[in-house]
Amino acid sequence: MNEQEREKWYAFEHQKYGIPIEYLKREFEKELSGQVPMDQPLEIPDKMEVIYKYSYGQQSRFFRELRENKKIYGAKCPQCSKVYCPPRAHCSLCYQPTEWVPLTGTGVIKTFTVQYISTSAFIKKVPFVCAYVQLDGTDFLLMANMEVEDVARIRVGTKVKAVFREERQGTITDFYFEPYE
Amino acid sequence: MRKVGIVGMGTTKFKARWVDKTYYELAFDAARMAMEDAGLSRLDIDCAVYGIYNDLFQRQYQPDAFVHDYLGLGLKPMVRVNSGGATGGAALRIGYAEVASGLYDICLVLGVEKCADCYNYEFQSATPEVLRAILYTADMTYDNPAGRTAASGFALAVIAHREKYGNPTDEQMAKVSVKNHFNATKNPIAQSPKVLTVEEVLNSKKIVEPFRFYDNCLYTEGSSAVILASEEVARKISPKPVWITGVGASTDYVIPGNRPNIHTFESSRLAAQKAYGMAGLTHPLEDLDLAELHDAFTGTEIMAYEDCFFCEEGQGGRLIDEGVVMAGGKLPVNLSGGLIGCGHAVGATGIMQTYEVALQLRGEAGERQVENARRGLVQSIGGTLCTWTVCLVLEREG
Numbered sequence: 001m002n003e004q005e006r007e008k009w010y011a012f013e014h015q016k017y018g019i020p021i022e023y024l025k026r027e028f029e030k031e032l033s034g035q036v037p038m039d040q041p042l043e044i045p046d047k048m049e050v051i052y053k054y055s056y057g058q059q060s061r062f063f064r065e066l067r068e069n070k071k072i073y074g075a076k077c078p079q080c081s082k083v084y085c086p087p088r089a090h091c092s093l094c095y096q097p098t099e100w101v102p103l104t105g106t107g108v109i110k111t112f113t114v115q116y117i118s119t120s121a122f123i124k125k126v127p128f129v130c131a132y133v134q135l136d137g138t139d140f141l142l143m144a145n146m147e148v149e150d151v152a153r154i155r156v157g158t159k160v161k162a163v164f165r166e167e168r169q170g171t172i173t174d175f176y177f178e179p180y181e
Numbered sequence: 182m183r184k185v186g187i188v189g190m191g192t193t194k195f196k197a198r199w200v201d202k203t204y205y206e207l208a209f210d211a212a213r214m215a216m217e218d219a220g221l222s223r224l225d226i227d228c229a230v231y232g233i234y235n236d237l238f239q240r241q242y243q244p245d246a247f248v249h250d251y252l253g254l255g256l257k258p259m260v261r262v263n264s265g266g267a268t269g270g271a272a273l274r275i276g277y278a279e280v281a282s283g284l285y286d287i288c289l290v291l292g293v294e295k296c297a298d299c300y301n302y303e304f305q306s307a308t309p310e311v312l313r314a315i316l317y318t319a320d321m322t323y324d325n326p327a328g329r330t331a332a333s334g335f336a337l338a339v340i341a342h343r344e345k346y347g348n349p350t351d352e353q354m355a356k357v358s359v360k361n362h363f364n365a366t367k368n369p370i371a372q373s374p375k376v377l378t379v380e381e382v383l384n385s386k387k388i389v390e391p392f393r394f395y396d397n398c399l400y401t402e403g404s405s406a407v408i409l410a411s412e413e414v415a416r417k418i419s420p421k422p423v424w425i426t427g428v429g430a431s432t433d434y435v436i437p438g439n440r441p442n443i444h445t446f447e448s449s450r451l452a453a454q455k456a457y458g459m460a461g462l463t464h465p466l467e468d469l470d471l472a473e474l475h476d477a478f479t480g481t482e483i484m485a486y487e488d489c490f491f492c493e494e495g496q497g498g499r500l501i502d503e504g505v506v507m508a509g510g511k512l513p514v515n516l517s518g519g520l521i522g523c524g525h526a527v528g529a530t531g532i533m534q535t536y537e538v539a540l541q542l543r544g545e546a547g548e549r550q551v552e553n554a555r556r557g558l559v560q561s562i563g564g565t566l567c568t569w570t571v572c573l574v575l576e577r578e579g
Contacts, residue, residue, distance in 0.1 A: 122328035141438030
């Protein structure tokens with residue numbers, strides 16, 4: 001490909017996949033300059049993407065309460081009294097429809113880890129803590145993304161409380177946990 | 182139920198990236214080797230089971246259909262199995278059922294995975310994009326947005342285990358890494374043969390508390406295949422079939438927060454129990470000559486010693502300290518190098534480990550051969566904190 005064709009190729013791939021042109025040039029300069037023998041494996045960019053409009057179904061109230069009222073709700077089974085958070089519309093043990101109960105937003109860390117490498121969506125946040133938190137008044141564990149400056153402060157047994165973000169979208173990341181006491 | 186034997190097997194080399202092969206070309210190589218080993222052609226295969234984990238890795242939904250076509254098995258029945266890291270073992274379980282039930286006589290079970298086509302241009306690395314593709318298997322509403330990875334999921338369990346029992350310690354985990362990397366030096370298909378010291382492992386960079394770089398399994402591309410046959414057919418076509426005498430499987434709560442315990446893998450314990458019961462095996466440490474366990478992380482290999490009843494709960498660390506699980510020990514674990522030394526080509530992994538045990542039982546494992554190996558265990562685990570486990574007991578005759 002001549003220089004003009006190469007620039008067009010970079011512009012096209014940049015537009016199609018959102019990959020910055022400098023990254024494309026770094027990866028494909030040799031290939032597009034015709035330096036690679038015809039029989040060598042050929043690599044090109046691609047991306048798989050789908051856009052959704054999805055429903056929380058019978059868990060919808062949980063996310064509305066987060067977004068509108070900064071409140072965390074659990075789901076209580078009227079038969080066995082177990083309280084789920086994350087909530088569910090039915091108790092998996094009794095098959096009864098559950099009832100909403102407000103929670104205080106405090107809890108305790110049951111196990112945790114510190115991530116020093118993560119997915120492309122999170123890698124710029126490392127190191128960060130992921131923990132299983134048992135919220136007070138519940139019987140199960142909630143996966144929690146902690147925001148804490150000193151990751152060494154976190155232990156099994158550390159008491160934590162939920163802190164709501166200023167801007168909330170109606171997702172589980174509308175709040176995070178901080179140690180207290 | 183009919184008795185089922187492994188009559189042919191093949192595997193490609195396990196590599197970080199097979200840039201010169203597509204996933205179906207890799208599958209072709211393993212299938213051809215297995216058919217040559219069994220002395221069969223594609224015309225003899227009655228049905229196929231494919232273990233392929235992540236559609237995003239393959240950049241293709243329903244990749245099984247494309248493998249099946251490429252192998253020239255069109256017009257024959259097939260099914261795809263996908264159970265996360267346990268995919269290979271789970272595919273073997275379905276293949277076993279196909280033959281044991283009497284529905285088919287000869288079944289090809291093939292696992293294949295390409296992962297490093299996932300690529301992040303910014304970081305010039307496959308890793309963050311591979312992790313992202315894997316994270317779509319975590320619960321999308323509550324767990325995925327927390328930025329967990331497969332490693333941090335298992336780290337949560339290892340830390341809970343350590344909190345309760347005081348092990349696995351960093352040193353014990355490092356010893357597992359040294360063992361598995363060293364075992365890989367004797368395996369020609371292994372991706373990461375290395376002679377490491379405990380200090381080198383302990384000094385490698387932290388990935389996820391408490392795992393360091395060398396505590397983790399590898400992203401691997403590769404394909405492995407075995408051919409299963411009913412007893413009658415197996416005896417006709419194979420001079421030394423390896424029998425599958427025990428099959429156990431279980432599934433734990435996929436939301437780990439709903440489990441009664443997070444310091445142990447209940448699905449692993451149930452799967453091992455079931456496989457041992459079927460094989461009539463009462464003292465695994467005495468009755469098994471080798472085991473291939475799912476060492477996705479060094480800490481979980483130690484937990485697997487307990488889950489497979491090689492020792493009491495909480496005693497796993499002792500087995501690596503005492504050398505029980507080393508090559509030449511009472512019950513060598515992961516002579517192939519396991520996922521840490523040989524590689525983790527997800528859908529192919531459990532089949533590669535079955536290949537290893539079958540090779541040992543046939544006495545064809547070369548430098549890493551266990552003398553007079555008669556019975557071996559394969560364990561495949563997968564999914565969020567070990568949602569699935571499949572255990573297989575393999576035996577040779579005589």
